[in-house]
Amino acid sequence: MKIVKINLKIANDNFDCETDSYERNMGSEISYLFYATIKCPECFNEIDLKINSWEYPIGALNYSDFEISGGTYLQKPSVSVDFEYYFDYEIVEEELPKVIQILFE
Numbered sequence: 001m002k003i004v005k006i007n008l009k010i011a012n013d014n015f016d017c018e019t020d021s022y023e024r025n026m027g028s029e030i031s032y033l034f035y036a037t038i039k040c041p042e043c044f045n046e047i048d049l050k051i052n053s054w055e056y057p058i059g060a061l062n063y064s065d066f067e068i069s070g071g072t073y074l075q076k077p078s079v080s081v082d083f084e085y086y087f088d089y090e091i092v093e094e095e096l097p098k099v100i101q102i103l104f105e
């Protein structure tokens, strides 16, 4: 048996994701399972990747762990929690004249 070391970079969009949530004393805890199966370009072995992460409280990464079969992580996967802000422009426009009024009073 020959062991070859190949660097493979796996883009985020190769992963599928499953989520679940539980109620805890500081609100919801959300679990994420990111998973992907890729083929080794040298020997065509299947490599299964799993990244488990828990967000708790909302906005904070509580814990994550990684599993792999058919290969080794040369670099630990890193997981972070990102926020997305939504702005309702109609409400902002409606509220803006009131704000200006208040400022000039």
Ligand SMILES: [Zn+2]
Pocket (backbone or CB within 6 Å): 040, 041, 042, 043, 044, 045
């Ligand atoms: Zn291989």
